[in-house]
Amino acid sequence: MIKKSIIIALLFMNGFLLAQTQYISPLGFTLSFDKTWKRLPKEILLERAKAVKSILEYKKDISYDACYQKIGNADMDYPYMLFKNLPLTTSDKNVIRNIKKHFISKKGFNRQIQNIVNGKFDVKLQVGKSYYDEQNKILIFTYDLGVSIKGNLVGMLVFYFGKDASLITYCYSYKDEFKYDRKEFIDVIYSIKDKGMTSTIPNYTNKHNIAVNFYNEGKKQSQAGKRTEAIRFYTKAINSYPVEDKYMKSEAHYNRGLNKRYLNNYKGAIADYTEAIDLRPNYFKAYNNRGIAKFQLDDYSGAIFDYTMTIKYDNYNTKFSNMALGNRGIAKLLLGQDGCSDIKKAIKLGNKKVLKIFNTYCK
Numbered sequence: 001m002i003k004k005s006i007i008i009a010l011l012f013m014n015g016f017l018l019a020q021t022q023y024i025s026p027l028g029f030t031l032s033f034d035k036t037w038k039r040l041p042k043e044i045l046l047e048r049a050k051a052v053k054s055i056l057e058y059k060k061d062i063s064y065d066a067c068y069q070k071i072g073n074a075d076m077d078y079p080y081m082l083f084k085n086l087p088l089t090t091s092d093k094n095v096i097r098n099i100k101k102h103f104i105s106k107k108g109f110n111r112q113i114q115n116i117v118n119g120k121f122d123v124k125l126q127v128g129k130s131y132y133d134e135q136n137k138i139l140i141f142t143y144d145l146g147v148s149i150k151g152n153l154v155g156m157l158v159f160y161f162g163k164d165a166s167l168i169t170y171c172y173s174y175k176d177e178f179k180y181d182r183k184e185f186i187d188v189i190y191s192i193k194d195k196g197m198t199s200t201i202p203n204y205t206n207k208h209n210i211a212v213n214f215y216n217e218g219k220k221q222s223q224a225g226k227r228t229e230a231i232r233f234y235t236k237a238i239n240s241y242p243v244e245d246k247y248m249k250s251e252a253h254y255n256r257g258l259n260k261r262y263l264n265n266y267k268g269a270i271a272d273y274t275e276a277i278d279l280r281p282n283y284f285k286a287y288n289n290r291g292i293a294k295f296q297l298d299d300y301s302g303a304i305f306d307y308t309m310t311i312k313y314d315n316y317n318t319k320f321s322n323m324a325l326g327n328r329g330i331a332k333l334l335l336g337q338d339g340c341s342d343i344k345k346a347i348k349l350g351n352k353k354v355l356k357i358f359n360t361y362c363k
Contacts, residue, residue, distance in 0.1 A: 023066055026244040027085045027165035027204075032191040033068060038317060040067045040080070064170075071317060078153070079173040079181045081188065086166040087201045087208075091137070099159065100139065104130060108143040125182045127154050127175065137161040138189065142182075144175065154178050158189055163196040197244060204242045211240035215252055227259045234259070250279035254286050257293075266293040284313040288324055291331075300331040307331065322346050326354035333361055 023031045023039070069080040090096060103109050110130040125131065131140045139159040147153045156171040169189060173181040197204065218233035234256035241249040257272030273290035277283050291306030307328035314321045326346035332339030340362035343354050 023068065023083060024247070025065070025083065025085050025165075025167060026208075026242075026247060027087065027162070027167070028194055028196045028244070029085075029160070029162060029165075029167050030193045030195070031083075031188055033188055036071050037068045038071045040069050077150070079171065079177070079185075081172075081185065082170040084168040084170070086168060087205045089161050089164060089166045091161065096132075096137075096139070096161070100130075100132070103141050103157070108146065109141055110143075113139075124179075125156070125186065127178060136190075140189075145172075150174075151176065156182070156185055160189070160192060160194075162194045164201060165197065167192070199242050199244060204244060207240055207242040208245060211237045211242075211245065211248070211252075214240055215248065215255075218252070218255065222255060222259055227263050230259045231256055231263075246279045250276040250283055250286070253279065254283070254289070257286075257289065261289065261293055264296075266296045269293045270297075282313040284310045284320065287313065288320065291324070291327065295327070295331060300335050303331045304328050304335075316349070319350065322349045322351040323353070325349070326351045326357075329354065330357060333357075 021033050021035055021037070023029075023033070025031075064082045065085050066083045067080060069077075100113055104111050104113070108128070110128050113130045113132050116131055116133045116135075125140070125142055127142050127144055129142055132138070133140075137160065139161075141157045143155055143157070145153040145155050151174040153172055154175045156169075156173075158169040158171070160167045160169070171181075171185040173185075199207070214233050214237035218230045218237060221227075221233055222230035234252050237252045238249060238256070241252070253272045253276040257269040257276065260266075260272060261269040270290055270293045273286045273293065276286040277290070280286070287306045287309040291303040291310065294300075294302040294306060307324040310324035311321045311328075314324070316322075323346070325342050329339035329342030329344075329346065332342065340358065343358045343362060346354055347358060
């Protein structure tokens with residue numbers, strides 16, 4: 001019989017965010033991608049921002065809400081799209097005119113705006129040209145960044161003026177590939193659906209800012225190893241987030257669960273991971289960590305279910321699937337089932353951490 005103590009260390013590792021086919025904004029917007037796109041972790045998102053920081057707004061404090069990239073590309077390769085939500089909007093033509101002037105006064109932006117009123121762009125966007133779809137209130141600027149990272153980069157900045165809020169989308173690609181990527185960028189932009197918000201903008205902004213401060217303090221305490229304090233601040237964040245902030249609330253539950261797990265409060269951790277999954281049903285990091293906590297409580301059947309869901313939602317887009325596959329095999333062995341096929345496949349796909357288990361119990 002395999003010993004639990006031998007394999008505990010194999011279960012603990014950091015994960016990645018799930019490849020998704022939709023971006024759901026906290027302010028009421030939904031945009032659709034095909035399955036060739038994935039959502040990137042915050043750490044990579046922030047690293048990417050450094051490359052273009054000097055030519056963007058928010059120079060002192062660049063803060064995006066989400067970043068998507070083509071599956072199969074290296075972590076710092078293009079194309080990719082960034083989203084920034086703004087808790088304000090306008091239908092005033094004079095205000096929109098001033099926003100146009102603000103950007104076309106900048107270096108690299110076209111001085112003229114081509115007006116489109118047919119409801120959708122049927123033109124081939126050209127670098128350096130600017131466009132406005134008056135019917136859908138979508139403002140697009142394309143420009144040469146003047147930055148070379150394995151090739152010259154071009155950008156596309158898009159404003160969507162929504163019902164209750166606005167969305168800024170930053171699209172980046174290599175200049176010689178933009179002629180192919182621009183259609184895909186436009187397809188994503190025009191997939192937007194705007195259901196509006198439940199909260200008023202002032203109420204949302206107030207609650208969101210309070211919650212973010214609590215969340216950041218929780219993260220700070222967690223990094224310092226102060227688990228009890230981290231849990232206290234994550235709890236405050238969870239209780240403060242407005243209804244629109246499901247994504248960030250799920251993150252707070254996940255991180256509170258992580259700190260509970262470090263305190264060996266596995267039942268409490270499971271409760272938090274379950275809340276995170278309820279808020280974000282395809283949140284495979286939460287499934288994986290819930291599997292780890294269940295494993296610690298000898299609930300091997302429950303752990304197998306969670307590792308299976310991890311693999312389902314990650315779908316082998318990251319190394320995380322291989323680890324979940326190996327862990328599932330180990331849990332099966334502990335139940336006296338055939339887990340060797342899972343472990344063998346995990347090793348074949350690059351998970352060498354379960355090699356010793358395979359050699360000891362599967363040969």
